[in-house]
Amino acid sequence: MARLLLFGGKGGVGKTTTSAATAVWLADSGLRVLLVSSDPAHSTSDSLSVELGSSPTPVDGVPGLFGLEMDPESKISSVLPKMGEMMNGMNGPGGLGGLGGLSMMLDPNAKEEMESVRDEVKTSDMVIPGLDEALAFDELLRHVEDPTWDVIVFDTAPTGHTLRFLSLPELIEAWSDRLIRMMRVSGGLRSMLFGRKESDSMKEELERFRRRVLHVRRVLSNEEITSFTLVTIPERMGINETLRAHESLQEYKLPVPNCLVNRVTPEFEHPFLAKRRMAELARVEELTSEMPDVNIAIMELLDDEVVGIAALRKVGAQLYGDVKAHPSDLGPHKVGKAIQHSIHRGMTREVMGEIERISLHYPGIDRDDLSLRSEDGVLFVGLNGREREVETSVPTKASRVKAKLEGDVLHLDVPLESE
């Protein structure tokens, strides 16, 4: 099963940028990646400068990367056809929005029944709380289960109250009978013809849906599959919101291994900027102590917006390391730190006695898809037929390199001594 990387956080903090940069980086590493966005504003298309559709669309210039923007009108009818039909009926005369419709005139008993459920169920949205999210995650899971993909990156995952859909299974269990009864009384004229057989098939439908949401919940809480990255900015409100989101995600048992603090003021010799940076880093420190189990990475404010593949590649290199360069060559800022704590570890290298260990992180990697070769002392790692150069401190031969796969991490032990 593919990996699922979720990026969530409050508005405008950089979720689209970091999820797109991550997707590009992973595809550049040779993985088959699907970037999914639920933002109706088409910001993912804008960020990639590629027009995405509601089915996987190849991203020009990044082999292996596909993107899609979810249809905001996720069709309830596709998952719950009977429910959908009835819910449409509820917006009509006699629906929960307005008592006294035609159905009331036809069925005086309905009025009493209606009133008894009205207190609990004020709007049709509350009939199934969080239905939209449930449908979005159901769609997302279909991609996670699709063997085409190694990794699914999801931009703008819900946090906080929008996660309430995860409680749906219990709710449906407790409510199933009541829901159906309510549908019948509020469904307008059509529901008058709604017999026992219909009720039973709707119950079955709800039960299937309940199991499906249970499955979503299992996948989301499985840290082998899912990892949530909280994206934030180093400002008081951002920090507070992140702590709250972390708490609610933990409540629902979602694995949150990473937090990315974006837009940190870079280091400049200017008293105003230096002061800002200090205050921001103090807030990052606070996050670190409040969420000791979470990797905290920082991403500095860049001198321009991040639009297009080239810009996203630069962000990816800052976050996860550029395979072509040594960390020390990665520019004036403290990206080394970001790499050490990088949110998917990316590439790290350390010298261990006589060897240099290069570790590459590939979520969802399969040993059979990997290859290793060298040419004139230069090492190449291949994945699914795509190769990338891995720079080593000394020229080496593939036959001298020990490759070891530990979970998602490929370790390459390169001897520092020449033959």
Ligand SMILES: Nc1ncnc2c1ncn2[C@@H]1O[C@H](COP(=O)(O)OP(=O)(O)OP(=O)(O)O)[C@@H](O)[C@H]1O
């Ligand atoms: N580190 C950075 N330096 C400079 N600009 C950045 C940085 N990160 C993001 N941006 C810019 O900030 C803007 C907002 O970022 P982005 O769209 O990724 O945020 P978002 O969290 O997805 O927002 P929304 O909640 O609206 O979906 C974009 O124009 C993006 O290019």
Ligand SMILES: [Mg+2]
């Ligand atoms: Mg966005």
